[in-house]
Amino acid sequence: MLDALSDKFEKILKKLRGQGVLSEQNIAEALKEVRLALLEADVNFKVVKDFIERVRQKAIGQEVLQSLTPGHQVVKVVWDELSDMMGRERAGLSLNPQPPTIVMMVGLQGAGKTTTCGKLARLFKSQGKRVLLVAADPRRPAAGEQLSALGRDLGVEVHRHDQAHATTKDVVAICRAGVERAREQGFDLVVLDTGGRLHIDDELMGELVAVKAATSPHEVLLVADAMTGQDAVTMAGQFDQKVGLTGVILAKVEGDARGGAVLSIRAVTGKPIKFIGVGEKLDALEVFHPDRMASRILGMGDVLSLIEKAQETFSREQAEEAQKRLTSNTFTLEDFRAQLGQMNRLGSLEQILGMLPGGQKLKSALEGEKPEREMRRVAAIIDSMTVRERRDHTIINGSRKKRIARGSGTNVQDVNRLIKQFLSAKKLAKAMTGAGGRRQLAQLMRSM
Template structure:
């Protein structure tokens, strides 16, 4: 999501390089590029207009001499403009995310009503949300209230099983009665969160809305979350507005964000409904689900990475003891091909390489070059080569003579030169690990923050 917007904004920022002040002329030139970027990203015209006006007003806050904006200490004009754009991007997408993702009831159970059109991925999102809440220590119950779509009830039971949470079973065909009975059973049996998977339609209709209103009146949900397909762009915004007018939404979940490179819905939905985006779905797996942080997303849009989310995912997916043991090996420069294989397997758990590269700061300008080399396919090939080695060979790379390399190549289905490339990379990594023990290395790293192109951003 936002890939094309990131590219266009990067181009806009380049136009300010070399300037000594922010003036109306150079700001207009930059904003022209930003305007085109927003509209091409399918951002609503009114949202784009409001955003641009606020950026311009902040950027042209005149200095005491009346000759243009005074640039803050430590920033050049391009960096200050980026800072202003970052602040406004964060604000337009919802500001700072609250400490808790949902409004949990003081007296359980918390009732979460999931609504939206058919095809947005509502049932799968119910499972993702349930698994997310389970990791927080809560005990969710999934409730199938969609009796219109064929096999919808059975699908929810399968999703619940995959998520490792219970689902409510009943022979009733009345969605209102199902939801009320499920909430009551949760209260009796101690489930503290009830997630209602309500029916959707291919389009808005009165029958659907009346059914949802009756479920709302019968269960008094703490949260009513609209599940929107990010790939439908402004159609998702119009649907969210209609649901909000009828039900009073408390938040939005954007799905299929991995398939939408524009991201306009993320800007426009908050503006249209006044309700925050609380979660985003980034893939088909139940783990491809995370909280939406406007400030972090703004950083990613501007090509500055998202280190906090990267750290959170690493903590969630990487074994802590294994990571600690690996750190000890790095310190002692005892890194082996076995460790390299382990590292590859750990990285694969965190998602695609394209997604991970996008979270690394300073990778915006080098993203295309890096992605041409570090691909998911390349990672799979490396793992296949390492798996074709014997444990002794992975423990001691010096054993790998020409005969062994030919055997490994045949086993992995890769040419011999790729094995030589892997060994070259491995030896370069070992060399770098050895340099990290040198106190001068840390001094050089500390000095990098003062290099040109390393903006001292408030975040």
């Protein structure tokens, strides 16, 4: 996500940080590069022009030029302006104090709207909310079945026209009935999955306007494909003009290396990005934080989001137990396998590195590597061991290694490598918690 832009920003700002004294000339040269980087990222031209002018005015101010660390001050200016461009504060969903909250989802066909409805339902179900999904796209034969399948996977109820309205395909009636059911049965959130189209047409827009008038939704959210860049921004403007939006959900952000839609949509339409889709799985939906996104773009990482993901994945008791076993030297291959499983639930290694300060460099170092495939191989090797072997690696002799290798579809060298990695992890934990930990940790990292 935004890798190319982040790389360019990091190089540009590194030059500025390395200069003891800044002049208007070298600030102007840096801003030329920033302007080019943003345009190459498919950011709206007018947005880029306004952004560069605001940064220029602040960066050549006396307070920055005479600062003890002018390069760092310019970085702060750029971060501030990027955050402002994307909305500064997170928008989130406006929940009705008297349930249900009605969320109307709109968008073009193929943008991932139905899947995003499922992601939104999962997110709020995990927060203890009762969610009702309404299949309001009778024109696409598979739409209702797709939403029903998502509902079954999530344990969420789905309202369909072929259940309550067997003789009609009136979208307004379907939505009205779904909202009424949500009120009667005490649902907290009702999500209307309206029909998408390949092109924006008057018939579709008229239908959406009618649904909005009949159901009075608290949120009208556009699901836009981030990979379409400025087309997503243009489409958001058209939907807002004809239907009236309260926000945008950008889908497929994980595949958008340029970032034009993420950076432009708020500035052009005035509508906030409320969520971003960062993968195909139903848990791959994140609340959008403009300030955190600005930090990611500038290579500063997003540790707060990583902590939040970790808190969702691990309980406090699990974390304390893992720490206790690591520090008491009772950490086993069984524990190692459990930790790998929990890491997988955090997301891909690439996503995790993207949230760490300086993570771009680590991602570059891993280019061409397949860490997820290696983790699956490690899991297969450990799964091929007996319970006793997982709990006491010292009994794993040559014949046992051959059996484990055959069972996991690997070779003895792979088994040896795993045991070596496991022992290194134990040393790392000991180095971090023992006396003189920082010095031992530095020595261990150099050797690794």
